[in-house]
């Protein structure tokens with residue numbers, strides 16, 4: 205076909221009807237695309253300047269990879285729409301990408317280039333290429349099914365997500381648009397993780413989706429996580445955290461968010477310390493020393509309260525710290541351990557807050573607390589202000 209005039213170019217539209225759902229590296233994907241020709245001439249993949257569907261992959265660091273071409277299987281006459289299945293080759297390297305689906309008239313123009321706007325951007329997280337095995341043990345198969353279900357759900361949610369123009373910091377309540385964005389790839393099937401750095405308190409929070417999930421939805425996320433991944437043993441660092449409370453055998457202590465069962469609590473109780481655990485997700489807890497009812501907890505008071513790798517998981521850390529403070533006797537201490545006093549372990553969507561900058565002090569201040577460092581970078585002491 206002959207080069208399109210500027211007017212005709214602006215009358216071409218591209219719509220994606222069916223997006224790729226599988227995102228492994230180095231594989232062939234397809235997308236179903238509707239091409240609407242509102243111009244006065246027919247579109248065709250013919251010399252001298254053929255019309256093709258194509259795409260770009262744009263990586264997080266802004267590098268773009270030009271895609272392969274898909275020819276029009278038939279001529280698209282003026283005032284007609286045709287649906288075409290286009291071929292897409294996924295990038296060789298796993299990561300978060302924007303897939304820009306568009307069209308090109310060779311030697312003439314790309315249809316995403318301004319002033320044209322015939323393109324569609326799709327956020328896709330490209331994972332490692334899966335090696336398929338024919339014989340998989342049932343437990344492994346179950347895990348695999350849950351993982352796929354999780355990945356699929358997040359792909360759907362991420363597709364719908366629009367980056368907000370204003371964001372609101374849950375730690376210091378600053379609201380504005382001057383936030384630095386941090387991107388990471390979820391190691392647990394959640395796709396691209398978009399977090400914001402507060403320009404006021406310096407804290408990093410997000411994803412917004414995880415922070416705004418209902419209790420029920422969040423419970424499902426954790427359930428599926430524990431079905432598919434094994435937790436590491438954190439007994440040693442839990443014991444270390446406990447001892448920063450300067451505990452005595454006559455005091456009563458709480459391990460907040462201890463899980464359904466805790467080896468650390470058992471060890472400490474055997475040594476004569478009066479410590480119980482609280483975990484609202486424990487349901488019918490596996491141990492008598494684990495409380496799962498908030499009502500029961502509200503009627504108790506403690507000389508010391510610890511948490512281990514908990515703060516970064518809370519949807520509203522300030523409110524939870526206020527609640528924790530209400531459980532303390534006069535002069536009671538709190539010790540909270542987390543690596544997320546820094547921007548670390550960012551590859552988990554379950555980490556909703558990183559207490560960077562001044563955010564740990566702001567958070568404590570809002571909860572009526574003062575923070576003190578210890579010799580361990582992951583452990584901080586909180587006392588009443």
Ligand SMILES: [Zn+2]
Nearest residue numbers: 373376402405
């Ligand atoms: Zn803030």
